[in-house]
Amino acid sequence: MARQKRKSGKKIAEQAALYGDLTPDLPPFASTSEEIKRAVERNAVQRGVLLVKILISLNMDEALATVGKIAAEYDKEEICEAAETLGIDADALTLLDQAEPPIPYPYYFCTPAYLVEHPRLVMYYRNVAMLSRKVMNGIGLGTESYELNLVAPPASIAAELVHYFNIIVSKLIKIGGVTPQRHIEMAFANLGDSLGGVSRNEVGRLASAQVIRLLALHLHRKWRVASITYRLKGRVMPGDEDDDDQVDSGVAQVLIVSPEMDLEGILDRLESQRVKYRELTMRNGNRLLLDRQHEWQGPEGKAFRIGPDLHAQSPLVDMLWAGEIKGGADPAGSDEHWKTATQALSRILEACEKTGRSKPDLSFLATIIVERVAREAQAWIEQGRLSSVYNLTKITESPTERQAFLDEMTAFLGCD
Numbered sequence: 256m257a258r259q260k261r262k263s264g265k266k267i268a269e270q271a272a273l274y275g276d277l278t279p280d281l282p283p284f285a286s287t288s289e290e291i292k293r294a295v296e297r298n299a300v301q302r303g304v305l306l307v308k309i310l311i312s313l314n315m316d317e318a319l320a321t322v323g324k325i326a327a328e329y330d331k332e333e334i335c336e337a338a339e340t341l342g343i344d345a346d347a348l349t350l351l352d353q354a355e356p357p358i359p360y361p362y363y364f365c366t367p368a369y370l371v372e373h374p375r376l377v378m379y380y381r382n383v384a385m386l387s388r389k390v391m392n393g394i395g396l397g398t399e400s401y402e403l404n405l406v407a408p409p410a411s412i413a414a415e416l417v418h419y420f421n422i423i424v425s426k427l428i429k430i431g432g433v434t435p436q437r438h439i440e441m442a443f444a445n446l447g448d449s450l451g452g453v454s455r456n457e458v459g460r461l462a463s464a465q466v467i468r469l470l471a472l473h474l475h476r477k478w479r480v481a482s483i484t485y486r487l488k489g490r491v492m493p494g495d496e497d498d499d500d501q502v503d504s505g506v507a508q509v510l511i512v513s514p515e516m517d518l519e520g521i522l523d524r525l526e527s528q529r530v531k532y533r534e535l536t537m538r539n540g541n542r543l544l545l546d547r548q549h550e551w552q553g554p555e556g557k558a559f560r561i562g563p564d565l566h567a568q569s570p571l572v573d574m575l576w577a578g579e580i581k582g583g584a585d586p587a588g589s590d591e592h593w594k595t596a597t598q599a600l601s602r603i604l605e606a607c608e609k610t611g612r613s614k615p616d617l618s619f620l621a622t623i624i625v626e627r628v629a630r631e632a633q634a635w636i637e638q639g640r641l642s643s644v645y646n647l648t649k650i651t652e653s654p655t656e657r658q659a660f661l662d663e664m665t666a667f668l669g670c671d
Contacts, residue, residue: 284644285629291586294623294648298584301461302454309450318379319439325369326359334360341366342418344425354433362438363428364421367413370401377416378402382442384423387449455583460488460531462582462622462647463545463564467532468522469650470543473661474535475518479670483510484534485525507533541569541669549573551610559606563599566615567668576667577603578618582647589625593632596621604640616642616667623648 286294338345343364351358361369365380377398381391391398396416401408408416427441434440474480486507512518522530535543548562551573566577579596583589600617607614617640619632624646635641643663649656665671 281626282629282633284624284646285626286623286646286648290648291623294584298458302458305454305457306450309453313378318375321373321376322361322379326361329359329361331360334364342421344429347425347428350428350433354435358433358435363424365417367410367417370413370416371407371410374401374407375404379442380420382445383438384420385441385445458582462580464526464530464532465647466580466620467535469661470664471522471535472519474665474670475512477670478514479537480512480535481538482512482536483532486531486533488529488531537668537670539669541567543567543668551606553609559609561602561606563603569669574615575669576616578620580620582622584622586623586625589623589628592621593628618643618645620645620647
């Protein structure tokens with residue numbers, strides 16, 4: 256059955272009845288202060304669990320203990336004599352000697368023997384040198400297999416890594432000085448920067464997975480979904496500052512959905528392996544696609560590239576509906592999320608206009624929606640540029656709002 260469009264005024268009135276604590280003239284999808292607090296709390300727990308898991312997998316305590324053991328046994332004169340070959344600036348060694356108390360060289364500088372004998376120390380010395388795994392890959396000196404202790408670096412690679420790390424650390428010491436704990440501060444400062452990137456990407460993945468899970472289970476109960484395509488990202492790789500660049504394990508997998516299967520239990524298992532959903536295929540032939548790129552040809556061969564976070568497609572229509580989803584719960588970032596989303600949605604509107612396609616229904620989904628963003632989103636609805644706005648926190652906390660969301664999404668997908 257074709258979806259009957261609802262007037263925005265009716266939608267607002269219906270939602271306002273659910274959320275009477277909002278300012279009367281504020282769109283009902285705006286987040287209340289208490290909702291924002293709860294969303295921030297959930298976000299903090301999610302990020303905290305992720306970061307603790309990464310820290311456990313890194314086993315930095317063991318790395319520091321190993322470095323401490325080396326520092327208690329190393330031959331100082333041997334390092335001084337080989338300093339130039341190792342890429343160590345003699346002035347940096349002087350600063351370590353002049354510290355109170357004098358600082359053992361291995362806290363900052365490494366030798367090939369250290370890395371060959373203890374491959375995990377590549378992770379420690381890389382972080383002291385303020386380098387990311389991504390940039391190491393970019394310069395052709397990938398360190399992942401060594402940091403995971405899968406293999407020891409060959410002597411030639413160990414020598415190249417040592418020289419590169421030591422040159423950088425020498426300059427850092429000469430510029431910033433040293434303290435007995437500075438090596439730890441340097442390592443964790445760089446690690447923290449990397450973990451920040453991982454957690455931001457994970458927040459987005461979790462928001463997307465939350466929406467797909469709700470839809471998949473709802474559509475399964477209505478016997479509308481035929482299959483689910485996904486990839487498994489597995490555990491977070493320690494030190495990956497850009498998890499989107501991480502290679503998904505294996506190829507895309509397809510789950511054929513049957514009426515009797517325990518889909519909720521299956522999704523639980525997939526999500527424990529950090530699932531990245533790619534597609535829901537409906538029994539009517541329509542599809543819900545995630546993170547897919549389109550290139551539409553306009554007049555004179557001009558290409559219009561669009562890539563919404565989510566979009567629905569039928570066998571005859573490229574885009575029935577599209578949505579941008581923002582999972583962050585930081586109120587300070589709400590404006591930026593809205594700006595990024597509207598840029599993506601505007602590209603869709605422009606591409607439709609320039610290529611003669613019908614404008615799809617467009618939605619904005621966000622964990623929190625601060626007042627200014629709510630007012631701008633409402634203006635977009637009134638201008639006809641946006642069909643709906645969904646507050647994911649309200650959907651999480653309110654069964655009534657959740658059902659309204661599922662019913663509308665079912666209609667967008669042509670499954671009502």
